[in-house]
Amino acid sequence: MKRILVTGARGQIGSELITKLRDVYGHSNIIATDIREAEGELAEGPYEVVDVTDDKRIYEVAKKHQVDTIMHLAALLSATAEKMPKVAWDINMGGLINTLEVSRELNLQFFTPSSIGAFGPSTPKAQTPQDTLQRPTTMYGVNKVAGELLCDYYCERYGVDTRGVRFPGLISYVAPPGGGTTDYAVEIYYEAIKQKAYTSYIAEGTYMDMMYMPDALEAIVQLMEADPKKLVHRNAFNISAISAEPMDFAKAIQHHIPGFQISFDVDPVRQKIADSWPDSIDSSAAEAEWGFKAKYDINSMTKDMLEKIAEKLK
Numbered sequence: 001m002k003r004i005l006v007t008g009a010r011g012q013i014g015s016e017l018i019t020k021l022r023d024v025y026g027h028s029n030i031i032a033t034d035i036r037e038a039e040g041e042l043a044e045g046p047y048e049v050v051d052v053t054d055d056k057r058i059y060e061v062a063k064k065h066q067v068d069t070i071m072h073l074a075a076l077l078s079a080t081a082e083k084m085p086k087v088a089w090d091i092n093m094g095g096l097i098n099t100l101e102v103s104r105e106l107n108l109q110f111f112t113p114s115s116i117g118a119f120g121p122s123t124p125k126a127q128t129p130q131d132t133l134q135r136p137t138t139m140y141g142v143n144k145v146a147g148e149l150l151c152d153y154y155c156e157r158y159g160v161d162t163r164g165v166r167f168p169g170l171i172s173y174v175a176p177p178g179g180g181t182t183d184y185a186v187e188i189y190y191e192a193i194k195q196k197a198y199t200s201y202i203a204e205g206t207y208m209d210m211m212y213m214p215d216a217l218e219a220i221v222q223l224m225e226a227d228p229k230k231l232v233h234r235n236a237f238n239i240s241a242i243s244a245e246p247m248d249f250a251k252a253i254q255h256h257i258p259g260f261q262i263s264f265d266v267d268p269v270r271q272k273i274a275d276s277w278p279d280s281i282d283s284s285a286a287e288a289e290w291g292f293k294a295k296y297d298i299n300s301m302t303k304d305m306l307e308k309i310a311e312k313l314k
């Protein structure tokens with residue numbers, strides 16, 4: 001049975017990952033941590049306030065709770081990182097090396113997500129291969145590529161069992177994403193319910209990979225449980241479910257809300273980031289090495305998102 005310390009527990013992934021891990025491994029075995037105080041369901045289990053730039057605090061909490069795994073989620077996303085590149089470097093790289101060091105010292109298994117942001121304009125755009133050119137042009141992308149390499153380094157050099165995935169834009173209804181380029185694909189569902197209309201900051205025809213949160217959470221658990229002998233890659237696996245542009249979301253929503261209208265007011269900063277990312281990525285290495293398979297497509301995800309958000313906003 002695992003005992004897992006999760007950083008960034010109040011973020012978009014963390015708030016749902018904690019619930020999933022508590023279901024799989026038992027309530028008391030999941031130590032949620034975040035720079036903010038606990039709120040809602042998170043407060044019902046073990047919880048510690050941890051700033052990931054404070055290496056001593058991470059060590060103290062990991063040791064106190066005798067964890068055997070760290071899932072390190074705390075990070076600034078792409079659009080925020082573009083606004084504050086130096087802060088992004090300090091949090092994203094500082095947090096990563098601190099959690100890797102604690103994993104080395106305490107001999108822990110380690111997971112951290114990379115992203116489609118680890119690719120850049122010179123990367124092949126369609127069905128981006130697992131192993132390919134990675135020359136991103138954003139601070140977030142620079143952090144993600146450096147992070148992938150650092151995780152491989154800790155595995156090779158110190159034998160830390162590091163594993164990761166390159167997440168596409170994640171779509172969920174529990175906690176909002178913050179500061180990402182793909183956030184429009186979450187906002188569109190809330191505005192569909194509230195206003196029957198959405199103004200997209202990403203231009204029509206801009207394809208990016210997306211995934212529904214339940215598939216993302218299942219992928220984390222599956223990868224961490226995978227037989228290490230079968231892993232050729234580690235940091236980080238391409239995983240994908242949906243390649244879509246804003247009109248694809250609009251059409252899927254119109255199926256349930258026929259009067260839904262989409263318009264465009266493009267944000268040049270986030271559009272530039274989106275244009276530098278792949279249109280779709282190839283997940284065949286993840287499928288072959290640990291059995292990754294997404295369950296949700298854009299239609300099944302849209303149905304569930306609209307039902308859940310309507311319920312939430314009642």
Ligand code: AKB
Pocket residue numbers: 077078079114115116117140167168169170177179180181182183
């Ligand atoms: C972002 O848009 O920054 C994230 C990501 C794709 O990593 N959602």
